[in-house]
Amino acid sequence: MSLTRDTVEEIRQYIRENCSTLFGKKFWECRTIALIQFSTKSDKYEQKFFVISKFRVFILHGKTPLHLKIDKKFNLLSLRAIQVISASKELSLSWEDRSGRSIVKSSIKCTEMEPIELAKSLLAALKHYFPDIGPSLQNFIAIVPSQLLSDFQSFPISTPKLLCNNFRRSYVAICDYYDQRYKDEVVWDIEHIYFTHDLHEIRLEDFSHLPVKDQITILACSQFSEYFTAISIEGTKLVSEHIEILFNIIRRSHSLKSLRLINCSLPKDFITHISAAISANIHIPLETLDFTGNNLDDRKGFQQLSTVLPKLTNLKSLYFTNCGLSEKCVTAISSGLISGFTMENSGKKLELRALGFAGNLLKDDVSELVNFISLCTSLRVLDLSSTSILIDRLWNNLKLGGLQLEVLKLSGCSTGKKSKEHASVVKELFGCMVNLKEVDFSNTQIGPDLLQGFLSGLSNNNQIKDVIVNLNGVCDKTCAPILEKFLIDCPIGTLFIRDSSLENEILPVLTTLRKMKSLTMLDIGGNNFYTLKSNKKYASIYSHISDELVKMMNESNLQELNLSDARIGETMHVILNALGVSKLTLLDISNNEMGNSGARLLSKALQLNHCLQKLYIDRNQITAEGFGELSNALKLNRTLQSMPTPIIDVSDAFGKPDRSRVLTAVSEIERYLERNRSEKCRNEELRQKVIHQLNNRSEKYEINSSDYKRIIFFEVIKVISDFGSEPAIRIPIDEVVDSIVSKLDQISKANDEKTLSKLKEALAEHGVEICENVEAKNPGQENYLRKSIKQLIENHLTEMSWATVFMKADRLLTSNNALKLRGSFSNGAIDHSVLVGYSKLNHRPASMVHDSSDTPSRTTSIDELNNGGSGATTPLVHLAKSRPRPAHRLRNIKDENGNTSSGIDSTPPLSSSTTNHNSSIMNNSTTSHMSQSSSSGDSNGSPLNRRAALLPPPPSASPQLYASVPDEPPSTTPPPIPRRTPNMPPKLPPKPESPAKSPIHKHNSSITSATSGSSELIDRF
Template sequence: MTRDFVTLLASALHNNQNACLEHLDVSRNPLDDKKGFTILSSVLPRLNQLKYVNVAECQLTDKSINLLCTGLYNGMTSCKSGGMQLTELILSSNPIKDDISGIINLVSICTSLRVLDLSDTGIHLDKLWNSLKFGGLQIEKLLLNGCTLGGKKSEGVQTAKEYFSMAVQLTHISFNNTSMPSEYLKAVLLGLASNQQLQPFRLDLDSTCEKGSANVLDACIGGVRCETLSLRDNNLDGDLQGVLQSLMMVTCLRRLDIGGANMNGLKKNNKQAHVINKILLDVVKLYSEEGCLEELNLSEARLGAYLSVLLNTLGATTTLKSLDISGNEIGNFGARILSKALQVNVSLRSVSIDNNHIGADGFVDLATSMKMNHTLTHFPYPVQDAFDCLQRQERSRATAALSQIQNCLYRNRTAIGADEANCKRMFAGGVLLAMEKASDDIVGGIVDSISTYGQEPFPPKMSEIIEEFVAKFQTEGGRLIAENISRTIGGDLNATSRRAEQLAVARLTEVATEQVKHVFSEWKWREMCEHVESELSRTSIGGSGDACSLGRTSSVGTGSPAMSSPFTPKRAGHRPRSIIGDLTSSTTSSETIGGGSEQGVNLDLPPKPSGLSHLQKARPRKRGGASATSILQNGDDVMMTSKSSGGGGTDDMEDLIEEEEEEPKRAPPVIGRIAMIPDTSVLSQVHLRPSADRTPPEFSPRGGEASPTMVHKVLDAASDSPPPPLPQRNRIGPGGAPPPLLPPKPEPRTRLVGIGSPTTPPATGGTDDDENANSRRSVADMAKIFQK
């Protein structure tokens, strides 16, 4: 629209004295025209039937807003026809500064106002609370996003607390992106907690918490009777755990949003990363048997692998209906965990998983799980992840998997899978727990009854009722349409082809049949569940009962020829297989437990390999290759000798060989130095002398061969002295050997000039005078020494 549209509208309304305008919506148009709003302000008092005004995103200044509110104020105070009854006023996204006198005057007298939207206007709310106390007590939706609040010592703190404790019809309160000091937040929450007139409402506090606000939430949120709570992007980090524990006291909480930037600080600090697991466990408690949470939003939290703590519990929940985990980077591994949970979950209706870096493998796992899930009906198409898969070679697999998911969703939305879904959902509660405690005969009778109960077709009487309803609807609807057309246009409908009527009747028959089957199936299985539960309780109290009569009193069903019961229909093997089996039984695999198919386990025998397939986890390798123990055991230089001078060494070696053969096979040891055993021929040549004639052996400075006396001395010392100590690493400090010292750097060599004494080489010269000449000579001298 052009900027002069307000002037043209005001002129048209001024010329038409009988205008019955009820709905005025000019949003999202730049209409800042002070002259036009001046004319419109004089015309508005005559519009007594005006109820809805929307000027959002019109770039209006505070002067134009005041002119509009002044005209509405004059219309309400006029005595003609009882005045205007305005119910909705939307002024959002207009840069209102300080002058809000027109808004204050209008709100203070408009007791019929039900919706007030001042989002992103930037007005100072301290000036608004008093007017709301007089005229805004009947407001249902109060949207104050992106506004301004005073400090801790502001006068509006007490006034805001009084207003929220007096309001009677609030259903939606929003302070998103409005920075609230801790004192202000405390006043609002205490006012809402003390108000006993309010029904459970919606409270939005996204990006509102300042420093110290987390403690206020922890202390005050438990008394607020909110049905929907949003705490996105508040950077609560570790304080979020205390807030969640306080929310467990809110028994009416149904929807919770804690996504966005709430745990970024914990992810950056590795020492506090374990707190994320504790927070997610507290979230799980909200939708467990103790809680009543139905919708959970964790989108854009970027939790990654931490989210597996929550995904592992989805299979057992019976209250959670909607889950949004988009933007968490769970990858294919997280998709596999989610698919495992969806196979057994019976409560979820909607799951959002887009922008999670899921590939074709993840979508294939989800498609496989959807074959077994009959309750999930809403699965938003993962546009971002699907687009990424289409850019890679796995395009065909991803497309086929997504198509299979859509087919399963269509099956769940229609009456095809409604019967089995209702059966699983109804029996997922306490009935299964009661059946586990019952005897095998009773459980077998219940399973047979349920199988017969679900295989019966849809009652023909119900189909006849639907046909009668459609026929009556066709007759009455055709008559009303013919009267309306004859009154407005004229003519006879009998000359038409009646194509529209045939399409309407066919569509009505299809919709009515599907909806009636859904409702009837849920009703039928709920009655069956209650009947089985009552019979089980009666049997447990009385101690006996007719197992074959349980659940067979009704003879109607919704028609599912291949319907399967929610558990395996086996009389003796209805319990899951036990890993331990019968611990008191000492039988082998030939005997069974209770006559079933489960085999006993003998704990005296070594364990058998499990048939389960476990995920392979990467474990860190030990540093340094082999362990220190194996090095010390196999790398020691131990000399094995005989105490006698005869041929006893051979007997000792044979004993060692026999002991090694008796021991079980071990892993090959680390290769080390082999122990040296002197040959018996050498030992026989040794001449023993009296101890008085023994003299210390003399060793040659260059090495050489040892004398017989030296050999005898070594043998005697080896037999009497303890074994040599184990080698240890060189350690610095007390109890350790000093580290080895490097050889000194060689002195610079001198040159012989002629036949005289050595002289120092000149400072400059050819290639022999460089710095590396001494090093090359040192290496050559060392080579000569080793050659000797």
Template sequence: FQIECHFHYLDIVGVESKKSTHFSIVTSDRPYSFVTTGDAGNFSSNADVILTDLASAIKQIFPTVPLKYIIRKIDIQPPEREIIFSEEFRPSDPRNVGPCGGFSAQYACMCDFHGVPYREEVAWDVDTIYLSHDTRVLNLRDFDHLEPKDLMAIVSALEYNTFFRGLKAAHMRLSHETLERILHVLKRSMWLEELHLEALGLRWDFLNKLSISVITNSNPAIRTIDLSHNIIEDKGAIHLAGPIAKVSKGLCKLALAHCGLTSKGVNQMSHSLTLNQSIANSLTYLDLSGNSLKDDITNLHNFLAQPNVLEHLDLASTDITLENLFGALLRGCATHLAHLNVSHNSFSTKKGREIPPSFKQFFTSTFSLKHLNIAGCKLPMEALKNLLLGLACNESTAGLYLDLSSNTLGAQGAHVLESCIHGVRVLQSLDISDNNLDAELAPVLTAISKNPSIRTLHLTRSLTGMKPKHIPPVMDALVNLIQKDDFPLAELVLSENKLKHDLHDFINALGSNQSLQKLDISGNFMGDVGARLLAKALQINNRLRTIYMDKNGVTLQGYADIVYALEHNHSMRTIPFPVFDIAPHLKSHPDKTDAVMRKMQELLQRNCNGLKRATGQGFRLQHGFLLSSTHQLVDKLVAETQDTISLAKGGSDSASAVQRLITDAENCKQLMPKLQEAVRNDSHPIEMKLTRVASELGYTIKSYLEETLETMMRTGIEQCPKTLGNQIVVQDLRKGLAECLVVPEEFLQICLLNNAGSEIMNKVGEIEQSLAAAISDRATDEVLEALTRYRRGMGIAESPSVLLDEPQTPDIVRSRSSHDADGLIIRPGGRGSILPKLGLESPTVSVENLSLPNWMQ
């Protein structure tokens, strides 16, 4: 045989056959006509046989796509012969569809079409990794190590693939041929919904071709376009406006951040957004950040002012005037908008220009706002006040993250925050970093502590450059903030403040804190002394889960102290690798560095596995706080009261009552251990319930698996009746799979009792400690108040010793679970503030290193 011509399946653009013995195949180059030999009535000599084989071959490669989408022109006469190319004649069988919609076969076809080698790793990655994660967006970064021509074949495979819904290429260089294939796929595909082409160096001419491809597609599925960090300029935006106006299903996401746009291009595009009626009900994400839009964006305001479903709007660093924006947001975006970023813009600088009422009204009326970034905007005081008052009046949203960082608020802004922030109950996270608040930060922190809805506080670079004399009051206010029971702060970011030894008192207070779970103290140069104090705090803190502590000038010995503390801490889960602190030691002491870091990760992993903590630890710690502080004051008052009784000549009833009070005072010092004894340690009903649940769960799992096995057996017999329908085979399967139906009891015990059970029991233990603390605190407070009343009733002046240790009101003398201070400590020459004494060395004296553990020696 001699091959006279050959062409690829994908070269075929049309098939024509008006006689059963004649047919023509039209390719992109030329038409080919064929005539069959033999009797026209003989089916084996009929053209239909050849056309049927052709259709079957194409369908085998693209099983989920109708043939009419691959061969665009089919003319078969008479009409009854058209069944050759109909879907009814050749329905898609899921059994014949490979992983990810048959991607591997389609990729092989495209390799052959483009004349490039077939890469097994590409097929394996898609058939295995993409399938296992059900990833529907093909990311070219997964294959950027291949040749550019290989990427061309990978992109082409998406043309008739119905599994993948998107294509992504970011921060890489694509060849001209690959970009052309992307455009071709956009022109032909009816299934590609997402196009992410970020930072590829694209220009406006590519946008011209892209718009033509989308418009040419008779049924485009595109819903997401991300062209961020490509300098497409206004020309590109104007070209993109065409398909935006004509996409029938509307867009869901449009991202054009840092694209070199101005108001001209954005106005044209915004006009298209307004013209397309579907977009008002489909577009949920719009990012125009990093473009120089300035003030003349009327069309964008018009689009935002019409009712829409935008959830995410990013206009950061666009040079817009903010007061002009919020009128549009109030009219069109108050219902659905959840994420608003207008950072690094500004308000009008015209003197006498007032903030429009719409600014405050938007924050009052927004229903869904969860994230507001208005950082770096040089907020006028009136704007800040209206923002906070507007949010304070909002009763619709909650859990808001508010970023006010880098606004140069100064003292005036601090006064506004101090007067308003406590009433903004929609706040969950607040960032006031880098605002030059100086000494006024202390009263701001006090005001923040009165807003219990705030769970996260960012103070990055808030104390950098502050005068040394202002830092102690601020740190005292921060210590009091984290010790308030009615202010359960869960996350605190205190990074890049260069506090050095001023951080030590705060670290001391961490030992008794019962709310912080995540703490960032990186970049404070606290040194090994701070690491030593932190190590001691970690030995008694059972709440912290994550600490960032890099860039603190901590040496290997300091981290060894931290590791030593982790031996006794079962709550810490994450300490990110301290790259900056450890890097110098990798060369000088590589083995010790590896040992310390390895041990740290092992202990953190141990904590992640979940272990039950000893219940008595918390009670003993609580009792220790009382002995070291409040009970000392009780002892002094009791001693002086007894002296008073011996000198007084009062009635027997009065003396008896005071004696009973003294007895209560002595007993209250031992109340915490008694309350611990009252807690059930053996045969705890919760643990017994978990054991029963584990047993019941085992039976439930076994019943479920037995039922699942029966369902699978029936399905297998229906699909393969000849092989699996044999009773001997069925019996062998049942016998062989019987052991698989039982989940080991040890496994369930580990899951429920050791893992989940440990977390539950630890939480119960914390509640028990809180209950005991509340009872003990109340008893102590009542004793102190009664003794103080008695002394004053006798007209006895306060002694110097009592005046020194006793706070101004008895209510302040409380243990850590019920008031700002855990105890009292007076430091000579200090600031006279109320701080917890945790038995930690003073940060002003030299501290000996903890002894090295065996694994370090």
């Protein structure tokens, strides 16, 4: 029974006004309402209403508005076929019934509008929610005639166009398709985070807190969107729903460029299914495929993939790291890559730039892989780490296709018995590479011959520089001479030689590393020093090694040094003492057993260092006391910006009673580091830097040979220090700032006009017109600009002024007659002065805490090391316990001449000769006895005297007042310091012997000499 025209209009009006009541709250409008003849069978048609509301299609039946019922409904994404039959004026539709997992076919006849217009209404609604779906339409919908596809581009675009290519609209339509709730937080993250940072890669980890079905709706948005060009999933176990939506994305997407599925527990047949998906969409612009960390050993699947790879002409990177592939799988991939590289009659060939098979055991048949390496000249990254591949088979092929490699990773590979024969090939290969940036041979025993060929090739290559070379676990004692001879001329910027067990052969290698001009980063930690530390017979070698490390820190171009896991122990104080004047910007001394005493020395070095920016100190058994020392040091340090919290040491210290001290110290350390990172005024930092630079160059000012120059030097340092502690000099720069701001304001106005003009044009293209001019000047902008410019000018002036201070002071101190002291101490005293006991140390002197006869001592200067001298070992001397006992019983002792002298309790009279002698020393000598004892060697005098000799005289006193009278002639040997005998239980007296056998009778002369020595001791007192 047909409906009358009035009834049809009434029903149409009712549907338009009550669509939310009929279909649901989210369907508040209808795009199309038409009366149709609908049939799901070939010969039976029924009169129904065809309605497109939002992203759904509804088929309704009913004779009155009150009797309307929904007969069919489906999402626009469920469409699988749209066919216009012109002969019968029918529209054939097919859609997916997700409830029954079947395809529904229907025929539609419409007298109100042409079938092709009805089809265009469906496609226009689809474009409203998915504006980028055009190129993907034919991948999941069969459309006839093809004219509809060409007309699709002319369909109107949804307005207003929302962020991320209408992600909000696409997401709500996809949520309806998968029957999932719309999540506002997902839209907020995409529109605020992804759009703000211009992120085009969907990271599933960003939404790992959501259920799997919600994650699927997010991934599905990338099927038809040009905004999302990459998908990254790492460490998330994928279920079958994830896998299925990924396959759909590959079948339908026309913008996906990168697919990274790392450690996702992919099924073994994944390669088979993804190969089929790629075959269904060979125009997908994939550039990166990364399946690292998935067990994918499927021979048949890789055979199928080898037929697909040649069609991916945009592919640039392919990674199958740690995928458990066999040689046959790798052979299949290599065959496919070779066929894609050698395709004939093709407009574009495969140009792979990165290939990675690391972690797959490849021992036997790798001929196809080797052939591909020889053919692919576009390859820039080759990673065959931990494959156990015989690298001897690669050298000749790399000469053919690998000369433009940038990264070559061959760690954990193997070499053959005849590897020596390939040394010349290796030398020629690395001598011809033009873009080499990184080489990794770690844990590959290449042997001395291949190592020599590699290093000699690098040294002969003038086209590369600052190469990163990893030789961890490669070298041994036999390779040390090779490193010593060939490293010095290699263009290596970063070198790793950890865990090489070089031990006592490392000393000449360190000397070579110090002389390398290009080396800026060195990692020499690990087990390179274990044997030397544990064996006492290598103590002298260990001492020289520590000295060489110090010289490397001071004299080389090294900027970063890694000594982690070396377990250097007490000898670490040598390096820490040298850190005060080091030029290093990064130092890693983790796991070196330095303890709180090492932390104390490190704090002293940090108070002087002005270059170090990053420091790593974890696993060093530091407790609350050590952290407190470090926090006090950072209070004075203005350059260190990063010191990651030593988690292990802090956690261990938390278990002790002084937990609150640890928390306080760690918080203070973080506060000072934050201050150094955000500090705007650099006056204090620059002051410290100038003082440190002058101290480091003090040996050029000849202060070792003259008290006069030494006093001038310390006066200059004191003045600069006082000068820097005063407030910065204020220069009237307001006029300069005003002129700059006015000029910038003029330039800004011209720039604003051009910018607004471009904005107006861009808005006009999107249908938006600016009707009136609105003032958009920011009132606080000028003040902010003025403040910023003023701060920049002040910082610049401060830096320039301190640079001028340094250069001026340096030149004045270098010149002989540029500075003069007022008073009695004149320049003429330079000619009469003797060698002063002040020696310039390029490091902090060895600490009393670490002085021990079992560990190498570090008390010599760098200049002495260069001249071949070595520092004397200084025993630990306690100022109270080591003082000699007073000889109260030594009274009326006769000397050799028979004269009787009084003991300690009586004071001998001062003779006139002694007075005259001391007076002459006071008047003529300009050298203090304390300095003289310091210069004579560290074994003479206590550490307190040695350190006092290094202190400058107070500026207020006359230099001559510090020339003390010596207590004895210089030739007199100081008395031995008696040892304290331990408290032992009394022993029985010895058995009496005859007078002839008595030791007293035999050694009577020894007693006489001892008595004479005691007499001399009493005279000196």
